[in-house]
Amino acid sequence: MTILSGDPPRGRALTILLILIVAALALAPFLFHGAKPLNVAAKTCVMILLVASYDLLLGYAGIVSFAHVMFFGVGAYGVGLMLYALGPSWGALLLGLVAAAALSLALALAIGLFSLRVQSIFFAMVTLAVAYAFNVLASQLSDLTGGEDGRSFKSPDVLRPSFRLIHDKVFGVAITGKILTYYLVFAVVVIAFLALLRVVNSPFGRVLQAIRENPFRAEALGYRTMFHRTLATCLSALGATLAGALFALWLRYVGPDTALSFSIQVDVLVMVVVGGMGSLYGAIIGAALFVFAESYLRDVMGALSEAAAAAGLPLLPALFHPDRWLLWLGLAFVLAVYFAPSGIVGALRATEKAER
């Protein structure tokens, strides 16, 4: 199982669930027709990478940071603005990616070196302030970033929706640039995920976990905790940057709402906790569940809300209103924090152990 770096899902139900999710994502263009399902699938892929890179920091290194979405934004804006300014070419895309990665690394290093000396809560607050500042900055530099409205741009040739790879339909689906973009996103996420799996299962990853458990002991044993934590911050930032770049490429649009808002950070927190901290597979489950709920749960809630209103019940129509979907996810999140700190992954593995 070397492709999984010796870290298989462990647990039959879990493995089946993961296979289903990954298969659904792999075959999404062919299984589900229409723009919305493909959007959901693409967003899920991006979120998997964003959440997995966050789990590296939170679940494995035990570092709470609220600046993750900032790196996501850097990646999105880096690619987006480059494609906007220099025109839709592969060169621009690559340049944007490299520039974004460089900026993210610089920021991650700065944050890491400055703040990791201090208490974890202090660090969390500082990252929050920095991310907020970044958000404000992006809105302020509207000449560059397009301000509140953001920027739309075209993707490079083969990735354009108008591009057609083969004239005939494959399994009833036209292989347009959109499909190609989707598979690019999917492939990059798969590779990045496997790379992250490699990282957390390497000696570096194990030292990280030791530092999380007992930093003083780790330091006493001779591990340079600052180095490990800073490196973890940088790797996590790069993962987020890549996710941001992919998302911008998919949307062909970048703006504060989609790339920098704090609600994305909150979403990531919910996904990583509900999916399962400390296990990258949790990212897959958490992301899939969240994006799916975000897109489809609302319809269910809408129906419930109308039914409650028709029945004349007080307050319930408001509670089930589709816009309140975050209320229920928030509830699931809090319940997970208290009762299932290892998330769905942990719960699935635990029930299996109990059954044996």
Add this chain to the structure above:
Amino acid sequence: MSAALTLQGVHTHIGRYHILQGVDLDAPAGLVTMLLGRNGAGKTTTLRTIMGLWRASKGRIALGATPLQSLPASDVARLGVGYAPETMAVFSDLSVKENLALGARNGPLDDKRLDWIFGFFPALRTFWLSRAGSLSGGQKQMLAIARAIVEPRELLLIDEPTKGLAPAIVGSLIACLKEIKATGVTILMVEQNFRVAREVGDEVRVMDNGRIVHEGGMAELAADDSLQGRLLGLSLDAHQ
């Protein structure tokens, strides 16, 4: 007359570490019992466990007839237990007066008692309204002890009061401890300095590896050099 302190089969775990491994200890009522032993033997852990700051995983702790082992620290304190920890734990941003006021939980500060305390700790009267953080190490130690005795107690737990103090100050501390002892309160004291232990202590208990390995009178131990060497590693007179 104060009550006796008894520990029976007390175990304490801190995380994965099994620090107290079955401590049987008795500190007779009204006497000063010294708790001696190497660093890491578990002496401070014993005091903290009695105080309720750490929970004993097994065993019984009793002050007189009252069981202590499952009480939170605030309840233990309310039973009349005074505690002067190894770290002194004076509140630096509060004045000397305020530090002492916190020790007086049953009512306002008693002037007569304060005068008595000022008798052996005159510095506290001088710096009454000063910030405790500006006191010297020795003065902070005095404050910590004063806070523990600012009201009459049933039991005093004192952890290494002379650690790091200049010899001159140790002298006034010994005088103070003797006066407190004269009030008849039960005292359990951890002390590395054998000279102090010998002067103040009536009984001695030696700890090693989380257990009591010797108990007896202080006078006997002080007179027996070879026993001292065996229990405490060195001839203790060499400690001075």
Add this chain to the structure above:
Amino acid sequence: MSALDAGQSLPRARREILPALTPLLVALAAAPFIGSASTFVTLTAAGLAMGMMIFTMASGLTLVFGMMDVLNFGHSAFIALGAYAATLVFLPLASWGSADSFALNLAVFLLAAIAAALLSAAFGFVFERLIVKPVYGQHLKQILATIGGAIIAEQLLYAVFGPAQIPLSLPRTFEGSFVFGEAAIEKYRVLATLVGLTVFAGEMLVLNRTKIGLLIRAGVENREMVEALGYRVDRLFVAVFMAGSALAGLGGAMMALYRGQAHATIGGEFLVLCFIVIIIGGLGSVGGSFVASILVALIANYAGFLAPKLALMSNILAMVAVLLWRPRGLYPVSGR
């Protein structure tokens, strides 16, 4: 023997006054750039008022953190609740607000303030018992749980009060400004400043002259020792938490009135500002928060006038600058 051994008190003055003077220094530094005296007065007054409102919101947070190491992201919910609570008083009693009577105007304002404080305190109690207490001592879970609580609370507020902004109008007496030559000082700002100063004075009184205040100050330094002295710190903490929530609610109500509308987003918006303020002020220090609130508000106002592009970032820059000078904040609590 060094001065320490001789038992002399070290000089305190220099260490303690300088941080408190920073707002004054900033004001003095900005004055020449602003030029006109009237603009300076207006900006400074606005800054003071804003600072007072922020202080009201933030002081509870710093004590909660100082005492129990609880970083309460749910604080935003209390701010927002206060804003909505104000609407619960102002809407039915709108006639009091529009009446030409100082007494009625003041009454409706005070009622709203009290309602906001009480409602937030009650909600704070529930929040503490349900969400915070189960995760005492576990930093990570605390952060997550309180964020979750904040999400749920915000959504509940939308469910109960509706997702739209609810308009609020200032009572007659507090509309308009006092005009001194060319300088105009909004009347409401004066009120806000008075309220903030009262809150500060009240807190200082409680902290420095009552036993419970003594316990709080000691608890912020070393809560274990306070327990060992015979006091139930967890009960004390609930009281502090409720007081902090009440103040947050009061601050939220005042801010909502100032803006003319109540909406749950006010919570999240000011939460970040509160964090910045308590970091600058020193975690656990009410006096520090007071100075920091004024500092942050003044900087924001001056920057808004002198360098608008920088204004929104000014708080962060101020925080970084202060941390470079005083890594633990302006008035750090000993032992933390």
